[in-house]
Amino acid sequence: MQNLLDLDMAGLKAWLAQIGEKPFRANQLLRWIYSRGESDFAAMTDLARTFRERLPDVAEIRLPKIVSDKISDDGTRKFLMDVGASNLIETVFIPEADRGTLCVSTQVGCALDCSFCSTGKQGFNRNLTTSEIIGQLWLANQALGFDPAGDRIISNVVIMGMGEPLANFEALVPALNLMLDDHAYGLSRRRVTVSTSGIVPAMDRLREACPTALAVSLHAPNDALRDVLVPINQKYPLAELMAACKRYLENAPRDFITFEYVMLDGVNDSPAQARELVALVSKAKIHCKFNLIPFNPFPGSPYRRSSRERITAFANVLIGAGYVTTTRKTRGDDIDAACGQLAGQVQDKTRRTQHLKVVNEVGT
Ligand code: SAH
Numbered sequence: 001m002q003n004l005l006d007l008d009m010a011g012l013k014a015w016l017a018q019i020g021e022k023p024f025r026a027n028q029l030l031r032w033i034y035s036r037g038e039s040d041f042a043a044m045t046d047l048a049r050t051f052r053e054r055l056p057d058v059a060e061i062r063l064p065k066i067v068s069d070k071i072s073d074d075g076t077r078k079f080l081m082d083v084g085a086s087n088l089i090e091t092v093f094i095p096e097a098d099r100g101t102l103c104v105s106t107q108v109g110c111a112l113d114c115s116f117c118s119t120g121k122q123g124f125n126r127n128l129t130t131s132e133i134i135g136q137l138w139l140a141n142q143a144l145g146f147d148p149a150g151d152r153i154i155s156n157v158v159i160m161g162m163g164e165p166l167a168n169f170e171a172l173v174p175a176l177n178l179m180l181d182d183h184a185y186g187l188s189r190r191r192v193t194v195s196t197s198g199i200v201p202a203m204d205r206l207r208e209a210c211p212t213a214l215a216v217s218l219h220a221p222n223d224a225l226r227d228v229l230v231p232i233n234q235k236y237p238l239a240e241l242m243a244a245c246k247r248y249l250e251n252a253p254r255d256f257i258t259f260e261y262v263m264l265d266g267v268n269d270s271p272a273q274a275r276e277l278v279a280l281v282s283k284a285k286i287h288c289k290f291n292l293i294p295f296n297p298f299p300g301s302p303y304r305r306s307s308r309e310r311i312t313a314f315a316n317v318l319i320g321a322g323y324v325t326t327t328r329k330t331r332g333d334d335i336d337a338a339c340g341q342l343a344g345q346v347q348d349k350t351r352r353t354q355h356l357k358v359v360n361e362v363g364t
């Protein structure tokens, strides 16, 4: 039984050929499933009757299950989804005046173990499948519906939920293809942002296979500190990461990389470190913007969030050097829309309670 949500256009065509059906049916199927949000084959009325009647024997549309759906006072909406065997992931919708952004997960847990990240502390459980990644968008679209003008409410997607997307490359790319395909969601490449901790070879592969907007989690201006905060740096140090960013920009839908930088009090947030950061990116000649993320503490973490004054002083150094710099707002606090938070509470009431705050200001 083939779950159709696991296949992008190319995959669907190959599968149709394999079962002896015409490849053009792929367009029809994508339109029904994604543009129209239909999951019942019987309702797909313009499919040839013989094909429509055959479909339930060979295919299914299997989605994660929404186990909770909470809306914050500020409109942030958090879906907790069950992907089987008590594995829970979360998907967060962030409404803003000019756009609606969905923050999507790619793994249950994460193996990379960044020292300030609660998902990392949870360890790695498994990769999500393509259907579980695109299924988050499908379900959120169903739940959110359309605005009065008939437009979709979700205009942007950021791959910044639980997990490292580029460590799940094979499942990620077909899901991205479906986000971009005109027969499916038809989002522009500029409105889909992949966030990575810096897996250099996979950044090159993404550039070739499916370039989208890119956010890179930098968090430190030198290798000594980044080795501690983002351990994957020991494998792909800053010089390699900067070179990969530069290569990525040659083929990217946007002409800048967004560097994410979590603000950890007394660890990486001094004006001198801001100057070191400017030196790093200007020496590498990377066209970039900065997104400063106030640290979201969780029990057992050794870090504290930088004060507002320190964040402003840090930002001013970057802005003074000519770099567009935003500070991420934290939203959805009243419903624990901090990524990882609710899933953690359900899975392990004692160990994990809080994780990072939801994103905005990236992927406009
Ligand atoms: N694995 C990817 C994407 C998911 S994490 C990555 O690391 O980029 C999304 C963003 O949240 C990353 O920039 C990550 O560094 C940041 N983050 C993780 N834990 C955090 C915390 N406790 N407080 C604030 N930001 C955090």
Ligand code: SF4
Pocket (backbone or CB within 6 Å): 110, 111, 112, 113, 114, 117, 118, 119, 120, 121, 162, 163, 164, 197, 217
């Ligand atoms: Fe994984 Fe990203 Fe968390 Fe690092 S910050 S442990 S890469 S999810």
